[in-house]
Amino acid sequence: MHAYTSSRIALPSQSAQVGVPGALDGAAPQPISFYPAGSEIYAQGEKAGAFYQIEFGAVRVYRLLSDGRRQISAFHLAGETFGFEADSTHHFFAEAINATGVRAIRLAADADVSRQLLPLALKGLTRAQEHLLVLGRQTAVERVAAFLLDMAERQGGLDPVELPMSRLDIGDYLGLTIETVSRVFTKLKDKGMIRLHGLRNVEIVKHDTLRNISE
Amino acid sequence: MHAYTSSRIALPSQSAQVGVPGALDGAAPQPISFYPAGSEIYAQGEKAGAFYQIEFGAVRVYRLLSDGRRQISAFHLAGETFGFEADSTHHFFAEAINATGVRAIRLAADADVSRQLLPLALKGLTRAQEHLLVLGRQTAVERVAAFLLDMAERQGGLDPVELPMSRLDIGDYLGLTIETVSRVFTKLKDKGMIRLHGLRNVEIVKHDTLRNISE
DNA sequence: CGGGATCTTGATGTTGATCAAATGCGGTGG
DNA sequence: CCACCGCATTTGATCAACATCAAGATCCCG
Numbered sequence: 001m002h003a004y005t006s007s008r009i010a011l012p013s014q015s016a017q018v019g020v021p022g023a024l025d026g027a028a029p030q031p032i033s034f035y036p037a038g039s040e041i042y043a044q045g046e047k048a049g050a051f052y053q054i055e056f057g058a059v060r061v062y063r064l065l066s067d068g069r070r071q072i073s074a075f076h077l078a079g080e081t082f083g084f085e086a087d088s089t090h091h092f093f094a095e096a097i098n099a100t101g102v103r104a105i106r107l108a109a110d111a112d113v114s115r116q117l118l119p120l121a122l123k124g125l126t127r128a129q130e131h132l133l134v135l136g137r138q139t140a141v142e143r144v145a146a147f148l149l150d151m152a153e154r155q156g157g158l159d160p161v162e163l164p165m166s167r168l169d170i171g172d173y174l175g176l177t178i179e180t181v182s183r184v185f186t187k188l189k190d191k192g193m194i195r196l197h198g199l200r201n202v203e204i205v206k207h208d209t210l211r212n213i214s215e
Numbered sequence: 216m217h218a219y220t221s222s223r224i225a226l227p228s229q230s231a232q233v234g235v236p237g238a239l240d241g242a243a244p245q246p247i248s249f250y251p252a253g254s255e256i257y258a259q260g261e262k263a264g265a266f267y268q269i270e271f272g273a274v275r276v277y278r279l280l281s282d283g284r285r286q287i288s289a290f291h292l293a294g295e296t297f298g299f300e301a302d303s304t305h306h307f308f309a310e311a312i313n314a315t316g317v318r319a320i321r322l323a324a325d326a327d328v329s330r331q332l333l334p335l336a337l338k339g340l341t342r343a344q345e346h347l348l349v350l351g352r353q354t355a356v357e358r359v360a361a362f363l364l365d366m367a368e369r370q371g372g373l374d375p376v377e378l379p380m381s382r383l384d385i386g387d388y389l390g391l392t393i394e395t396v397s398r399v400f401t402k403l404k405d406k407g408m409i410r411l412h413g414l415r416n417v418e419i420v421k422h423d424t425l426r427n428i429s430e
Numbered sequence: 431c432g433g434g435a436t437c438t439t440g441a442t443g444t445t446g447a448t449c450a451a452a453t454g455c456g457g458t459g460g
Numbered sequence: 461c462c463a464c465c466g467c468a469t470t471t472g473a474t475c476a477a478c479a480t481c482a483a484g485a486t487c488c489c490g
Binding site: 061063065066067069070071073074084085086091092114115117118119121122123124125126128129130131132133135136137138172174175215 | 276278280281282284285286288289299300301306307329330332333334336337338339340341343344345346347348350351352353387389390430
């Protein structure tokens with residue numbers, strides 16, 4: 001078991017306001033906040049008044065049990081949004097995995113925001129429910145295969161895939177230990193299905209075989 | 216391993232339109248459809264054009280792996296809503312657990328619907344993400360304890376709790392086998408934490424102890 | 431009252447967790 | 461550019477929790 005002490009490495013610094021493509025329509029452009037690796041973006045229990053769009057970097061959203069067990073419910077990459085909540089209170093923690101730039105978008109209770117947020121919320125809901133199948137019913141190998149394919153797809157099929165997170169993060173996302181994740185990587189490598197160019201750089205060699213594994 | 220053949224026991228019959236309290240504001244009242252126990256409400260891949268409000272009964276929403284492994288992502292009870300999707304295609308199956316009456320609410324792409332659907336989607340998202348923690352990081356006993364408390368809470372603290380679903384359903388919701396679910400029930404009973412009045416009628420004796428178990 | 435389905439209980443097997451140690455990657459400073 | 465150091469990762473040995481396989485016991489419903 002591991003302990004996750006809240007790091008609070010540094011407060012985010014705010015940049016001057018910069019025009020960036022990909023911002024949500026209709027929302028007033030917001031300045032970017034920078035978060036160093038490992039720093040907290042928000043904590044469970046905090047008041048929520050905004051959601052966030054990632055300009056660069058990567059974010060983990062997670063929940064803790066009182067004894068320190070951690071479940072990462074989602075990773076978010078550049079271009080993705082996260083942080084919307086049901087009742088204006090954060091139910092999860094969010095941390096920058098690496099140096100990350102985030103645009104906070106204030107919530108207004110108007111119909112426009114609803115209309116824009118709804119598809120994002122629904123997409124997140126589908127993703128979470130699909131991940132339930134992985135955690136509830138798939139083996140370690142199937143979980144890792146599904147994870148790698150998901151990361152590849154979300155990076156636009158970029159090959160090799162760049163994993164922004166550690167093995168510990170992957171384990172806490174897949175409901176596995178770091179050792180099991182490592183063993184599965186090794187097994188996939190030995191079977192020639194992936195190739196590792198550095199710890200966080202994975203080339204998917206046999207896309208189809210991997211897809212078959214994850215069903 | 217179990218197989219889940221699609222039942223399609225019967226097509227739902229439609230009642231005459233009846234005024235029922237609890238329908239969503241602003242939506243035109245819709246007739247109720249009746250689904251017998253085990254019948255399909257919608258299937259994965261089907262076109263989605265409505266969402267559903269349960270008048271009475273209970274519904275399971277689930278996904279299957281190709282070899283038949285099943286993960287129930289959510290149970291829905293009377294008064295609850297389900298079936299909204301990100302891209303007008305159903306990504307899951309929904310079945311009536313028992314004889315169930317459902318009000319289908321057609322989707323219009325207007326702002327009003329967005330505003331009403333958003334909180335429901337966000338609530339569902341939070342629930343799904345919390346369930347990820349259960350499936351990824353909790354033991355069998357913790358899972359069952361959390362499940363019982365959740366069911367109790369959703370029935371308004373009604374004691375004893377009425378479980379509309381089988382042990383198999385509970386197992387497929389909690390990522391456990393039917394045998395493990397049964398053994399945990401027995402253990403909780405032997406420790407005096409719950410009392411069973413019939414298979415599907417559970418009295419929670421030690422609420423706090425159960426809460427401590429599930430963290 | 432009978433019979434099938436559901437649930438419980440028992441014996442054994444397997445997967446992944448845990449405990450422990452070695453390896454090697456990546457960043458730093460010389 | 462290279463050597464060193466700390467930490468993440470890998471690898472190995474053992475253990476525990478839950479799954480699987482196999483009977484029984486109950487419930488429920490006609």
